Amino acid sequence: MKYSIKEARIKSQLTCCQMAEKLGLSEKNYIKYEQYEKIFRMEQAYHFSKITKIALEQITFVPKK
Numbered sequence: 001m002k003y004s005i006k007e008a009r010i011k012s013q014l015t016c017c018q019m020a021e022k023l024g025l026s027e028k029n030y031i032k033y034e035q036y037e038k039i040f041r042m043e044q045a046y047h048f049s050k051i052t053k054i055a056l057e058q059i060t061f062v063p064k065k
Contacts, residue, residue, distance in 0.1 A: 001058065005048070006034045008059050012052040022051050036063035 003011065009019050020030035032038040040048060040061050049056040
C-alpha cells in the first residue's frame, strides 16, 4: 500500500506540529510538503520514513499526476 505524506503522518499518530518539530521545520513549511507544494530532498524523505516507521517505498513523496 502507498501512503501520502499526510496519511503516513496520521498512521504514526503525530500532529503536523509534532512532525514539523521532529523534522526541524516550521509547521507552516511542513504543511507545504504535505500539500506537495514542496518536495522532500532524499535525506528528508529518509528521515520522515524513519520517524513514521513506514518504508520509504511505501510513501508517495511526489504529487500524483
